Amino acid sequence: MTKSEKLKKGEATRLVVEDAALELYMDQGYHATSMRQIADKAGLALGGIYNHFKSKEEIFEAIIIDKHPYKKILPIVLAVETENLEGFLSNAMQVVIEELGSEPYYMKLMLIELIEFNGKHGSTLLKFIAPEILPVFERLVKSRKDLRVTNPAMLMRSFFGMILSYFLTGMLMSGSILEKLLPKNPADIYVDIMLHGILKSEA
Amino acid sequence: MTKSEKLKKGEATRLVVEDAALELYMDQGYHATSMRQIADKAGLALGGIYNHFKSKEEIFEAIIIDKHPYKKILPIVLAVETENLEGFLSNAMQVVIEELGSEPYYMKLMLIELIEFNGKHGSTLLKFIAPEILPVFERLVKSRKDLRVTNPAMLMRSFFGMILSYFLTGMLMSGSILEKLLPKNPADIYVDIMLHGILKSEA
DNA sequence: CCTACCGATCGGTAGG
């Protein structure tokens, strides 16, 4: 009763396999990861995996759904109390960056999907998530007059694009000479750029 | 004399192999692409490849250097004539987007490096390119007072981050329901956001 | 859930 909660043995093993696979996918990619590696890391025999998943690809598909962070993040974002639009956008971005954390695992999963599956899961990610999140941006656009970007889909695209950009440039520059030249608070600056742009003056 | 220019037979074959590999990497990723596929596409036998490259990985390494678009793009950007800063940044971004084209192959190569090699080529890309490009941003920061971002490395990061974001969100959304909801000129809007942000008002 | 196995394919090489 201590730790088991309600999940049956079978379901627990399934999650163990998913966790093992996720970790391996994250630092090798999908095709470079073998079923034997996953089995080893999950602590069972190769054949055992096939009691829970029909194929290697099915593990990946399960992960991109089960591990999706939006269920966790969206409520937090919506719960943030702010009086004005700037405060909301700023806090929202900061919360997302914080929650995705220093190891943006889901960002990597999305890229694996894009690179190794050529986006063939139809950006499953976006397809069943957009309907949940788009309305937030629609409300934003409707209720506020001081937005430069008035198309909800475009606003959403640029919002997530900004977060994508933040993590990706961070990953690309990590360990490079450039990293030391950066200010210590790149996330804050990113938020600032999203809100006000690179320039000080108005168009 | 018509088409051969100066490159010897050996060098030409090498390039044929690189082109074949590049194409395959781009829509399958690195590990999912076999040497036999590359050989077939290049029009020679498997063993023939090893006269030009020691290993599969060496082909990848050759590509990320030989196919790097910055040699082509940088001169164009610098040649753009503009009277003010806004014009320069705006044109620069537009030129880069245009040159990278609708199939941003090099963007994909960078992601493959990040995902499948875990960035182990030390972001070769950035390491020998940053010294070429960073000075451009240094000059920009020095000569202009109307920049919100005054750290050259940060300015460079956000500039390329913006381009990264543009292409990646485009790829992620392609084919999705969201795509139809977007305005027809997303690139222009992206430029506008980079320069002035999402908000109309000043901080 | 494991053992033992399958055919297929992998990267790479020898030898010409």
Next chain:
DNA sequence: CCTACCGATCGGTAGG
């Protein structure tokens, strides 16, 4: 530059 081959490893399965 090709043919023919190597050992290793792959995803997956049968049978218990």
